Amino acid sequence: MAKLEDLERALYEKSQEAELKSRMKSRVVFPKFRHRSGPYWQEEKRRTPAEKKSSSVRRLFPFLIGGLGLFFIIGAAAFVFFYIGSKGQEAQIVIPARDSVSAGEIITVPVSFTNTSRGRLTQVELAFLLPSGSLVSQNDGWRLAPQRIIQKIEDLEPGAEKTVEFTGRLFGREGEEKKVEAILLYQPETLRARFSARAVKIITIQGVPVALSWGLPQTVSRGQEMEMTLDYTSHASLPFDHLSVRVEYPPGFTFVSSDPVPSVGDMLWEVGTLDPARDGRIVVRGKITGDEGELKSFRAGIGVFDPGTKEWTPYTEAAGDVRIAVRPLLVEILAEGARDAIVKPGDELRVVVRYKNNTETIIRNVFVKVLLEGDIVDFQTLSIQKGGAFDAATRMIIWNPSTTEDIGSLEPGKEGELGFSIRTRARPAVRTADDKNVTVHIGARIEAATPPEEFQGADLTSQDDVWLKVQSKIIFAGRAVFRSSPIPGEGTLPPQVGKKTVYSVILEVRNFTNDLGDAEIIIPIPPNVKWVNSFSPPEARMFFDAATGRARWSIGEIKAGVGVRTPALAAAFQLALTPAEADVGKAVGLTGAIRFSATDRFTGEKREETISALTTELTQDSLTNFNDWRVVK
Template identity: 40%
Template sequence: MGKLEELEESLYGREDRAPAGRGRKQMSFPASGRMLRTSWNTEKPRAGVPFTMPISKVTAMVMLAGALFIVGAGVFAFVYLGSERREAKIEIGGRDRVEGGELVTIPIIFRNVSGDALEESDLVVTFPQESFLQDGAGQLTRVTGRVVRRIGTLAAGEERQEQFTMQFFGREEDEKSIKASLVYRPVGLRARFSSEAEKTVTIARVPLAISWDIPETIAPGQEVPITIRFNSQARATFEDLWLLLEYPSGFTFIEATPTVSNADDRQPSADARWSVGTLMPGEEKKISLKATFGAVGGDVQSLRAGLGTFNELTKEWKVWQESTREVRLSSSPFFLEGAIGGQREGVVKPGDFVSMTVQYRNRSTVAVKNISVRLALEAEVLDVSSLTIGDGGVFDFATKNIVWGPGGTQALREVAPGQEGTLHLQARVRPRPVVSTSADKNLTIRMRTRIETPSIPDELKGSALSPEDSVTFKVATVVLIAGRSVFRTSPISNTGPLPPKVGEKTTYTIVWEVRNFTNDVEGGEMTASLPPNVRWENAVSPSGTDMRFDTASGEVRWRMGRIAAGTGVLTPARVAAFQVSIIPSQLDLGRSPALTGDTHFTGRDMFAGEDVRLDMQGLNTQMPEDPLVKGEEWTVKQ
């Protein structure tokens, strides 16, 4: 019997036999009636009992590692991909409501709230359209896309802040959205993640104003002067500004100053545009034009002006402020036009005598009798006592009007078809306007004129004789400058002999003072040259005053910047002082040597749109305004 057969026999044999060379072993068998397996692989698995393969330890460890990897990957995906980031937080600060064009600072604060460093961090900010960002040099540039700032590594728990100074533009109550994202890579990972924030800024006010100078009623076909004024009350400058004028069909341009920017593509019932460029704080500009309205009498025509931005390539217009003016077209048979100094607009100066005229003409085909011309002067700045009225006119104290009527003016008893005439008056502008409150600024002289008659011909009944005419002139501000030399009543201590002595050094203080009445003045400066024998002592009062001495030119310059209306009238005057010294020579004996040359003031009247230039004689060692210095101490002694 072979070995295999012996093994089978020993395992499956029905009897208990001991193999050769081995001890006898007692075996137990199943109960009778149960069949025993008599060969290999003859028993099939029983139904309902799973078949289990044997598993080695290596295989079990590999399977366990795979399961742990799958669980770890799931946790990673949930924490790093499926949940909100917790390594960093970001927030956008600053005000929620701003003024259009105002320079505002937007702080963006971000912090690492994890226990590990965040590497390769970038701050990505998206600003809204119509916003400008200020760079390190103070220049404002329109934002055209995202702004990225490299942050680098944020240590665990570290907080930083980035600030953006900018301007927002738009209509009132426009909402502007700012989005910020901090992009970073947690240490030990290759993937980059982000934390985001968003803020809405509302434009609470647009500090631009538009006003009109145009008669409320005009005749069809009448040449009408129109002035559109616009100004800024913002604290920052508006750049690249445009003005749009929308007008009705039948509106015809005669001339415009400045020239219309889109003169070549204007169409009837369309618009006209002007590129007005920069508008500084407190500055006023204007568009002047002459035009006619072609509609019939009785119609109401509308003009609309808007300020904003215009893209010349896309023709896209974005308005920030607008104003509408309605004009009624009459069937007036009379032409009426007032003027000051022969002009329809301009500036008058305090102390000037102004000549005013009213021109009339009968454009109808019938004579009109018993005409009265009434002129209302809205000008507190005029000295009524200086008023001179020509051509038989009188001043009506009840209505405060100047009236020319048939009783005093022969030509008005009957005005024939085509007949015309001119009426005259003159008055003086007060040398110093009365300034009682802060509202007494930006003064004007306004003439409003109309024609009346108690006996309108039957052919003209139902229509006014003429539209009311209006002319407005601006009044320039009054700026006063003064200077004095002092020794004892001085904000700066002086030294040296008084009276001054030949060969010995004496110091003096020069005091300058500026007052301004009715209009804001920008860019105010005072300058004076020092004589060659006078030295700058580098002492200025009050401290912080922008006053400098140029050794090359020998010129002292005081930069004042903006001088508000009412300075020195409602509020204290602008005063500054500086110290100089002189060592008199034998040639100065018995004299009062000069301490400064002539003094000059320059600035810009922002309301009148004119330069202000003033001159003052230089100062010497005479000190009449120092009460503690006697007259005999002014001149040089031996």
């Protein structure tokens, strides 16, 4: 298959290089001046007429040589200009195709070319380039177009004209411009070099015969679960292959489920081949939050998704809006000042319930009820402000007009706050593998016992819900030992000046409710303590970096329930200490503060736990005593 690179190779063949070298030899050489001993008229007087004529010829000779060289230079420049600089002048090529086409429509693209020279053009080839993603006809079907289509052409006689047609299908979004390119390669019969002529045609996608439309509710309540539909239909005369539908959600939307289930994440559905006159529907369910009156925009597109490059190419797109309803009575929950606070085991959770009358009328006898759910909350620590009471049977906190004057009569636009606090259990209950990814649900409801006359028959009830994620409880512990060690120690206790004693450090991790990722432990080691490179279990990924003086235990993933339902994650390693005279009577440090870090997979938080530096004071080695801990001579 011929390529454009043939042109460069042909232009620099050995025969032409040899010709160029021979021309370079025809250069002007000027004679050297001779020193004259006397005035030039004295020398002229001694010359004969014949000598004068010969001298004139010698003086003209360099100019003759220079003129001849200049002639060759001009000739070479003319050759370069007419055969190289103006390449393609022997042939003309055009693409008289349509200016626009519908996406997926069959289009025939003619390519016409003419030999405009006086000689025959040989070794003719036509290269045709379609845009990426185009299809070409093959065996009564369609296949993805190659990078370039090469077709051999018979020799073109002077003045000969020929047209070749290519049939394909172009795809893209409405208004997108697609470039079609044709390149004619040829070799003039009288030359050994190959040349090319090029033509480009821009074809605009004037429409996409695939429709996409949203089915969205006009308004939804904040926190309400909503259902929306996305319909797609083909009006094309041919199938569209490898299609997918992609959805972009607004901030505040949480995906719950869909029918069918997504193919990638919660935003992409593979459609495959969409035949003519066929349609489909995707149903998406989710919850949405936001400010009352806020407009939420949903966008969707149907096109092609490349799983290798993750590139998304939409053919057509659709958008739809949903407005967060403005309710007559507003109620809103804030936990720790936010709607997505992370609950920490053992901490106090402070909750504020806001309310507001959004009408132009006084609303009397308002009730506010808050449902509190979650095994991790300790109801015995519940503290309620502003006259609220707790109903243990329903697990509800209730504020009514009899105990809370502020909500007995709400003037137009009046707003206020109620609140409570409650502590969470320090250790969440983990009994089975299902006791993971714990949440606390808080649901608030506001209603009027006696609605105003203008609102008779209307529902003044308003509801707000938040689900707070609980971070995993992590217990990280470490101890230095000598006799109570899984790895036998070396040396003597108490440690002696100038003698080596090898201690063991044991680290343990317990994880309660959430999976952890990217877990590791960093152990700083003082300069006077040596890393022995002995650890247990042997498969533990422990490393020591002498440049930083730090050891690292690379753990990775830690499942929920490790150390609670199953044995704790533990490892031991050894350190060697050779005390100095200055250490006598002291407990010497074996490590710096040891840090554990990981990512909580449920909450997304970066978690860190630290234990204090370990020393030769082996308080957790039951087989040692006070006399074994300090350095002696």
